[in-house]
Amino acid sequence: MGAVSIKNNTISDINVRITREGDSGNDTGSIAFYTIKPGKTEKWERKWWQVAFVRRDVDGKSESFTVVPDNSYPVD
Numbered sequence: 001m002g003a004v005s006i007k008n009n010t011i012s013d014i015n016v017r018i019t020r021e022g023d024s025g026n027d028t029g030s031i032a033f034y035t036i037k038p039g040k041t042e043k044w045e046r047k048w049w050q051v052a053f054v055r056r057d058v059d060g061k062s063e064s065f066t067v068v069p070d071n072s073y074p075v076d
Contacts (some may be wrong), residue, residue, distance in 0.1 A: 002069030
């Protein structure tokens with residue numbers, strides 16, 4: 001298992017969700033979005049590739065991308 005790190009390089013809050021993993025009711029993670037303040041980094045423990053969903057507070061724009069454990073992803 002490794003961490004997926006998302007760093008907020010914007011001037012306002014971003015809201016991030018990383019997909020859950022698991023089967024048979026043994027899901028790891030949450031369906032919730034988490035706020036990351038400007039300049040801060042948050043980490044999610046995952047075993048497999050996942051999808052990150054990001055919403056920017058400043059303009060309401062969103063993006064999604066594949067994330068791999070043991071890697072960091074900046075949001076600029």
